[in-house]
Amino acid sequence: MHGDDGSVTHVIGIQLFSEANIDLSNVSYPVYKQQSSHRPSIQDLNSASHEHVPKIQSSDYCGILQLSDEVLAHNILSRLSPRDVASIGSVCTRMHELTKNDYLRKMVCQNAWGRDVTVRLEMSTKMLGWGRLARELTTLEAASWRKFTVGGRVEPSRCNFSACAVGNRLVLFGGEGVNMQPMDDTFVLNLESARPEWRRVKVSASPPGRWGHTLSWLNGSWLVVFGGCGQRGLLNDVFVLDLDAQQPTWREVASEGPPLPRSWHSSCTVDGSKLVVSGGCTESGVLLSDTFLLDLNKEKPAWREIPSSWSPPSRLGHTLSVYGTTKLFMFGGLAKSGSLRLRSSDAYTMDVGEDSPQWRQLATTGFPSVGPPPRLDHVAVSLPCGRIIIFGGSIAGLHSPAQLFLIDPGEEKPTWRILNVPGQPPKFAWGHSTCVVGGTRVLVLGGHTGEEWILNELHELCLASRPNEDDG
C-alpha cells in the first residue's frame, strides 16, 4: 500500500525532521492524509462518523484496535524501539501493515538512535529505506571491506594529518610535511560525486600549520580544530570552519581557560556543539589525563575541565567515541603504567549529561582474550544503536589490525565480540586518518608504503549495503 516509490513523501519527512523541537503530533502523517490533512472543526466533530467507534462486544473486544491508523502509527508506534515495533508487528495483520511504513520506521530509528544520527544516515536511506538500514546496522550482516581509488592529489605529501567526515564529504587538515614541516592546508574529498577527487579548499585564512591535532565535525558544515604541534611548539588554540561558506575562512575561537597545549590527544563532539578533549602529550613529554569541554554554541565559549574524582591513567593516542547521545567511551592509547608507558586495552565511560560526570572503568565480561589487544592510534567507530567497533592502530604483538571488535557499552554486562567481515581489509588503519562518512561508510585513508602516504587509495568498511553502486 505504500511501497518504496514515495520519493516525495520522503522529502517531506526530511524537511520535517530538520526542524528542531518539532512536535510530531502536529505533523500530518502522509500516508493517512485523508484523515489528517484538515483541522477538524466543530462541525466535523459533530458529523464525523469515525472508522473505529468503540463498541464493547464479546470476548473479542480489543481496545487498542479501536484506535484509528493515524493515532496508532503516529502517536503510539512511533514511540517504540525497533525491537518493540518488530514485536507488535508480529501480533496481527493490521499492526504488521502499520509497521511497514518507512516514515514510521524512520521515527523509530530516531527514537533509538537520536536525531543527530538519523540526519547523518539520510543519504544511505535513500537507497535502502529505513527498515532495511535499521536491520543492516543492527545485524551488520551486510558489512564488507572494499578498496577504491580516488582522483586529485593532496600535495605536498604528508603524514600525521587529521581527517574527519562532514556529511558525505571527507575533510583533511594539516599534517607533517617533509622535514617535519607543519602544514596548514585543507582538502576535501566529496564522496557523493561519481568520481570523487581530492580538492584543496580555498580558505581566506588558515590556522597555524600543525600535526598531531584533532579535527572534528560539529554539525551542518562546521568543523573544529584543536591543538597539535606547530612551528613554535605545541598548541591549545581552537579554530572553526564553515565548509559551505561562500568564502570558507578558518576563524579562531577566543576561548577562556584553555587546557594545556598538547598533541596526540583525543577529541569528540557531543550535541553537535560541545568539543571534548582528553589526554595527550605536553611540550615536556608528560602524558595528560584531564578532560575538558568547550561549548561552541555559547556566545563566549569557555573551557570547562570536567572534575572527575577519578580519571583513567594519563595517555595519548586513545579514542573518544560518543554513544547514547551524551556518553563518552574511551579506549586504548599509550598509557602511563607506573614508570612505564604501555599500550592499553582498557575502556572507560563517562556521561557528560550528568550533573557531575565521572570516568568509570568499563568492566567487560567474557574471556579477556576475546577483547581487542592493547593498541594506540586505532580507529573507533560509533554505530547508530550505541555500539562501537574498534580496529587498527599500533598493536602490541602479532595481532592483525584488520580484526574488528564490537562492544555495546550500554549493555548491563558489556561483552567484546569479534566481527568477521568479507572483503580485503587495509594493512594498516590509523585513527587520525580514518572517519565515518554518511554514518555507514568507514573510510581508511592510504596507509604508508615506506615514507609515502598514498591518499588516493582508500579502504572502506561498508556497514550497510549499497545496492546502487558498483564495487569497482
Add this chain to the structure above:
Amino acid sequence: MAAPESGDGNNGAARMVTLISSDNTRFEVEAAAASLSQTLQLTILDGGGGGGDGIPLPNVDSATLSKVLEYCIKHAPAAANGGAPNATAVDRAELERFDNEFVNIDQSVLYSLIMAAHNLEIEGLQSLVAKKVADMIKGKSPMEIRRTLGFPDPTPEEQAEMNAHMLEYGWAYE
C-alpha cells in the same frame, strides 16, 4: 481579541463555557481550560459556548469528557503561562505527579481518552496517553503484547502469517 485568561480580566470572574457530551451531560468549565483544545479554542475565541448554548461534542461520552476536563483544568494555569517558563520546580513536580496518576487507569479509558484528545487536539493529553500506551508495549514479546492488550486469538492462517513476520523480524531481537 485577546485570548481568554484565567483569573484576571472579565472583572475578576473567569469566563465559563459549557460543553455537552454525547450522552447530553453538560459540563461548565473555565474557557481557559477548554481552550487547551485547539479545536475548541477557535470556537471559544469566536464567542461560542457561552450563555445557555453550549458546545456539543457528540463523539465524547461524559465519562471520557470529565476525565479530559480534569486534565485541562489541572494544566490550564501552566498553559496560560506559555508553557510555564517561570513555573517553580515544585509546580512542575506536582504536574508530573498528577500526570503519572492520571494515566494510571483502565486501558479502555486510555483508548477513549487518546481518541478524544486527538479529535479535540489537546497535544499534551494526547502525548501523555500515547506514551502510556507505548510503555505498555515496550520490552514485551508478541505473545505478551497480545495478552496485555487483549488482542483476539489469531486464526490458524493468521498465526502462520505472523510466524513468517516474526522470522522476518528476527534480527530485531539480537
